[in-house]
Amino acid sequence: MTHIPVHILLLEDSPSDADLMRQVFVRSGKTAWNLVCTERLSQAIVRCQEQMFDVVLLDLNLPDSDGFETIATFREAVPSVPIVVLTTIDDDDLAMQAMAKGAQDYLVKGQITIQLLIRSVRYAIERGRFLERLKNSEQSILRSLEQEQDLDLLKSSFISMASHELRSPITMIRICTELLQNHQHELSAEKSSEYFDHMKAAIKQITGLLDEVLLLSSAESGGLRFKPVSEAVCK
Template sequence: MDKTPLHVLLVEDSPTDADLLRQVFLRSSQEQWRLTHVERLEAAIAHCQDNSYDVVLLDLGLPDSDGLETVTEFRASVFTVPVVVLTMMDDDEFALQVMARGAQDYLVKEQITSQLLVRSIRYAIERERILQQLKNSERTILNAWEQEQELNLLKSSFISMASHEFRTPMTTIRTSTELLQKFDRELTEQKKHDYFERIKAAIRQITHLLDEILLLGSGEAGGLRYRPEPLDLTKFCIELIEDLQFSHSQHYTITAEYEGDCSIVEMDAALLWHILTNLLSNAIKYSPPKSKIQFSLCCQADTATFRVQDHGIGIPLKDQSHLFETFYRCSNVGKVQGTGLGLAIAKKCVDLHRGDIQVTSELGKGAVFAVALPMRPAYSQ
């Protein structure tokens, strides 16, 4: 037999009944008891919140509570301690009501014996243990169900996004190819060149989409790795911006400012490329033609802060808390194409650097994304 004393809280305002119960406990040789006695429901709730009890013996007629509401009020404040109700009423219907309110057992005071009391307490403790296990199992099942629902939603979103995003470039490729085949002799060299450029652009779009999906899938499966290496950060940013500027030179201008010594850092160049490319590409995508995109890099206090500002459509306040969710697209993007993957990928790459990404935006006035990354991995600082 377990010799650890059972800690019992007796909630009883009658001194006579309390003394009788103490005598019953003393006569029981089956268990070791540690008894605490209070006379009011308020005191019982306070005791349970400050101490650990194995069981509560609860009288239903107290100075500050009476009847079935005593059980209801107690269980509303104390969720996991088993309750055995003490009453003068020997009524089966009333006993069922007491149990329905959250008590584990029911004892008529005049019928209490040491054997009955021990059995009732043991029953209440075991019943509460089983009840808590069932609740934990229920929570586990609900969590699993919610995760499955979320996964199904992601699958549906992916199918919808992929169907839409692949259709446009595939249609471009098919149409351009058919025109080249059917009208090869009639088309001028310039027109042929234009069609070939459209095909190339469509292929780049499909390739970029596949890269994003594969990268995100790699991240979800734990395959996205953080591999820091020495990097001239200023040079890296200059070359990346030059490449983007070359691709969009006819429609947008990217200005850049650099502050501090960013020549020697340790970062993952591949992850950093995804972060900055996604942020700058989004700034371009959601800005009107001839817009100016502003980029800045500041290195100080072992932190590199990247800032990308555009003057485009902006981000609605209701969407800002969801920006980095997979497949999420803002409510005001209209017909602007996108997958809802870019910012999710950027966020994962920032997290792998143990950095931080923030956004501030005003609808119709553009957005500012700020990324702060440690200039060196934590283990080398």
């Protein structure tokens, strides 16, 4: 049986950590892992322009980039490749911020096992594919709404995908709530406000998904009418 290789870009400036990750993938089983390693963010961006990767394992602290700016810079240059953040710090706050910046998952180097790494990589890849399907589905839904075709099937598919996508903002709300509840007296006013801002952003994301579901439902029930209008545009 032929196994489709999984193409992984490892962005890690520590040779020992990079070698450890290679050994983990070698021992991980039958999946064909194609691992490419780079030490600098600039090199990683160039490699992604030259080759398609299924996921990137990204260390936040690199010679040419540091902290969450690493995620932001990479995401701006490479918007579609899923990111799993690698760090030495076990902190829910950092994990939450990494997800807010666009990462799919967050792993602590000293706690990585074969099972945890493989599960995280597969989750990031599947979530990245899901987001791409969701984007394509939204575009397809708009086209189908205009043509008034296959609304029932599209609604069912979209709602199913939207329900999965709700998990990320709900998880962020849960983390913020737990931090505020359990560490309220230890948090500064600025940090508490930051958590509330994360919660507001997550609620806004949820509301947007629900609005799209309601829009589709309204179109199906006949509450939404399409009235093409011819307009002359003058420059």
